Amino acid sequence: MSFPSENKSARKDDTMASVDIQEVNSDNVLESQLRIKAEKALTRKLDLRVMPTLVLTFIVIIPHIDRTSITAARLQGLERDLHLTGIQYNTVVAILFVSYAPMQIPCNMVWHWPIRPSIYIGSCVVLWGIVSGLTGVTRNYIGIMFCRVFTGVPEAAFYPGAAYLLSRWYTRRQLAFRTAILACGLLISNAFGSFMGAGILGTMEGVRGLPAWRWLFIIEGSATVVVGLMTMILLPDYPHNTRWLSASELRLAQMRLAEETGEVDHDTSEDSAWVGLKMAMTDAKVLLFMMLSCMNAVGGSFLNFFPTLVAALGYSTTTTLLLAAYVTGERFFHLTSWSWIGILGYIIRISTTGVGPQYFSLFLLAVASSAFPLVLVWVSNTIPRPPAKRAAAIGLTNGFGNVGSIIGSFVWKAQWGPKYHQSMLIALGSSVLGIATALVMRQVLVRENRALDVHGLLVKGSNQERVEEFARLEGITIEEALVRKKGFRYLY
Numbered sequence: 401m402s403f404p405s406e407n408k409s410a411r412k413d414d415t416m417a418s419v420d421i422q423e424v425n426s427d428n429v430l431e432s433q434l435r436i437k438a439e440k441a442l443t444r445k446l447d448l449r450v451m452p453t454l455v456l457t458f459i460v461i462i463p464h465i466d467r468t469s470i471t472a473a474r475l476q477g478l479e480r481d482l483h484l485t486g487i488q489y490n491t492v493v494a495i496l497f498v499s500y501a502p503m504q505i506p507c508n509m510v511w512h513w514p515i516r517p518s519i520y521i522g523s524c525v526v527l528w529g530i531v532s533g534l535t536g537v538t539r540n541y542i543g544i545m546f547c548r549v550f551t552g553v554p555e556a557a558f559y560p561g562a563a564y565l566l567s568r569w570y571t572r573r574q575l576a577f578r579t580a581i582l583a584c585g586l587l588i589s590n591a592f593g594s595f596m597g598a599g600i601l602g603t604m605e606g607v608r609g610l611p612a613w614r615w616l617f618i619i620e621g622s623a624t625v626v627v628g629l630m631t632m633i634l635l636p637d638y639p640h641n642t643r644w645l646s647a648s649e650l651r652l653a654q655m656r657l658a659e660e661t662g663e664v665d666h667d668t669s670e671d672s673a674w675v676g677l678k679m680a681m682t683d684a685k686v687l688l689f690m691m692l693s694c695m696n697a698v699g700g701s702f703l704n705f706f707p708t709l710v711a712a713l714g715y716s717t718t719t720t721l722l723l724a725a726y727v728t729g730e731r732f733f734h735l736t737s738w739s740w741i742g743i744l745g746y747i748i749r750i751s752t753t754g755v756g757p758q759y760f761s762l763f764l765l766a767v768a769s770s771a772f773p774l775v776l777v778w779v780s781n782t783i784p785r786p787p788a789k790r791a792a793a794i795g796l797t798n799g800f801g802n803v804g805s806i807i808g809s810f811v812w813k814a815q816w817g818p819k820y821h822q823s824m825l826i827a828l829g830s831s832v833l834g835i836a837t838a839l840v841m842r843q844v845l846v847r848e849n850r851a852l853d854v855h856g857l858l859v860k861g862s863n864q865e866r867v868e869e870f871a872r873l874e875g876i877t878i879e880e881a882l883v884r885k886k887g888f889r890y891l892y
Contacts, residue, residue: 435652438648438649438652439652439656442645442649442652442653443570443574445645445649446569446570446636447578449634449636449644450565450566450569450634450635450636451578451581451582452634453630453631453634453635454562454566454582454635455581455582455584456627456630457525457558457562457627457628457631458582469597469616469617469620470492470493471493472597472601472613472616473601473613473616473617474489476601476605476611476612476613476616477611477613478613481611481613482538482539482540482541482543482544483540483541484541486813486814486815488541489814490809490810490812490813490814491545491809492541492544492545492548493809494805494806494809494810495545495548495549495552496548496549496551496552496555497552497802497803497805497806497809498549498552498806499549499550499551499552499553499556500551500552500553500555500556500802501552501556501799501800501801501802501803501805501806502799503552503553503556503557503799504556504557504560504795504796504798504799504802505677505792505795505796505799506795507524507556507557507560507561507795508557508560508561508564508791508792508794508795509673509674509676509677509788509791509792509795510557510673511561511564511787511788511791512667512671512672512673512676512787512788512791513673516637516641517561517565517635517636517637517638518631518632518633518634518635518636518637519632520557520561521557521558521561521562521565521631521635522628522629522630522631522632522633522635523628523632524554524555524557524558524561524628525554525558525624525625525627525628525631526624526625526628526629527553527554527628528551528554528555528558528624528628529620529621529622529623529624529625529626529627529628530621530625531547531550531551531553531554531621532547532551532617532620532621532624533617533618533620533621533622533624533625534547534617534621535547535548535551535617535621536610536613536614536615536616536617536618536621537614537618556799559798560776560794560795560798560799562582563579563582563776563777563779563780563794563798564780564790564791564794565635565636566578566579566582566780567780567790567794568638568639568657568787569636569639569653569657571656571657571660572660572780572781572784572891573891575777575780575781576774576777576781579773579774579776579777580773580774582773583772583773583774596620597616600612600615600616600619601613601616638666639653639654639657640654640666660784660888661784661785661888666787667786667787667788668786671786671787671788671789672788673788673791673792675788675789676786676787676788676789676790676791676792677788677792677796679786679788679789679792680783680789680792680793680796681792681796683783683789683793684844685782685783685841685844685845686779686783686793686796686797688837688840688841688844689775689778689779689782689793689797689841690796690797690800690801691800691837692775692834692837692838692841693772693775693797693798693800693801693804694800694801694803694804695804695830695831695833695834695837696739696771696772696775696801696804696830696831696834697772697801697802697803697804697805697807697808698804698805698807698808698811698826698827698830699739699742699768699771699804699827699828699830699831699834700742700765700768700771700772700808700827701804701805701807701808701809701811701812701827735771735774735775735778735838736771736834736835736838736839738768738771739768739771739831739834739835739838740835741764741768742764742765742768742771742827742831743768743828743831743832744764745761745762745763745764745765745768746761746765746824746825746827746828746831747828748760748761748764749761749762749765749824750821750824750825768831771834772801775797775798775801776794776797776798778841778891779793779794779797780794781890781891782845782890782891784888804830808827811823811826811827841892842892845890845891845892846892848890849889849890849892852888852889852890
């Protein structure tokens, strides 16, 4: 039997407990809402500053300096003025990648050292512009070969470096969309380069006694130097030392990346650049990504000869470049889906003779080139820690991928023109191999996720150190941090 006063007291205690729980839940909801708003504000600030800078750099310099410009200059007499043979021209195109491809590995290993990304990338872009501008004053085969080799060295730091820098700021799920924007900049840049090339080559022939193709390199090299100086000011550094973000924003930037894997996103004393390289080279997933990147590069190698393919339709130099400008402004969706579209483009190009279908096939081929940049997103998502390994993996993947560009430079032989059917069959086969490699990669990740469901992630050594720092950053216990880490799964 209970007394009325006791029942009243019990009801009062229950009511107070309920109020306390509601207050706690309310506080949690409020804190969660504030966190979401803060993350959106941080992402918006990054998007408005980082993405326009990187895309602008792509639009201004990528097509002009190494790829489209050399082809556009060929249409306006570069081969004739420098007395190049067909094989020498192909070598001039390919030699860029001989320095560009292998240099990406050491250039990305540099990220382990205490450098400011804004200064590093900006300085490389400035050097890139200076060397490229010198291409406009070359007089012979040796001279242009020298310029092309040294153009590849500073260029090697830019794209894999930009991909790595994005992975230091954006979450794994945000990274795909931002890299897509970067790739859109690459496609737009091909169009912009063709428009600019058409304007310079069509109006500056003979100005100050120089052929128009020389002005093409001089003007574009000068523009690149200006963009490089802007990059030094606008790009961020790391989430712990960027000058134009507040202390709370920097802490939030570190927290949201750490929460994805249960580890902070920086190297420990055990994670040297060489250790990261060794880890990347002994990881079968990285080797698959390297093969996938290479096959996609061969499949998309037509980009280096795009104006030449359009010229095969029978138009003048200026019209050819303007047509090329319209074709290369397309968009993309998924990695392998674009490869299938490229395969369709090659089939149409090979099996038809009319100008309309063949020009339409070029739209499909231009869109297919979107597959190449997306490989690095997959690398960043699959190799999240340690940063030294991720940087090396990005360098290896993009560097080996450009071996495909070297191969592609010799696939499009002049004697196979103007139809280039043999070239297209080789590129088509490479695209099929790329799709097959992507399927193998997907199955590997599915299997590893199943293993994680059963056994979880092994935490030891430098991983343990990063987990402990994550716990300090979040203000939680190490046990709670380990629980969060167990939720990590590969994206496929």
